[in-house]
């Protein structure tokens with residue numbers, strides 16, 4: 001079971017949809033519920049959500065529509081942001097994500113974010129880039145071509161304009 005799947009997948013950037021669709025269908029064989037808690041946030045919302053002032057390029061990926069925050073439920077236990085990293089790993093969800101190239105926020109240095117999954121590394125490889133900063137520039141250019149601004153996705157444009 002996945003909460004509001006089509007609506008949530010619809011918010012993603014088109015380039016991200018196939019990867020998350022595959023990931024969700026794989027983990028559905030053993031996860032009772034995938035609860036998508038966030039797809040698109042503006043950068044300002046991310047800073048507020050994480051209660052930090054310093055800019056962090058990781059959070060931009062919700063602006064670009066290439067990241068999903070989710071909880072999972074297995075046997076009546078809901079895995080959330082506050083759960084420890086090892087508990088998330090034991091569910092099997094993380095190895096399935098990483099086999100697909102999906103990056104897990106639980107491995108972020110300094111600010112592990114267990115509910116966060118994104119396809120930054122997949123896109124860095126796909127577009128022959130060197131790091132997340134180059135990816136951000138690349139995605140900004142894509143958004144300028146598509147929407148005439150740097151808001152990254154149609155969904156964020158809809159929310160903002």
Ligand SMILES: [Zn+2]
Pocket residue numbers: 062067068069105113115116117
């Ligand atoms: Zn996130």
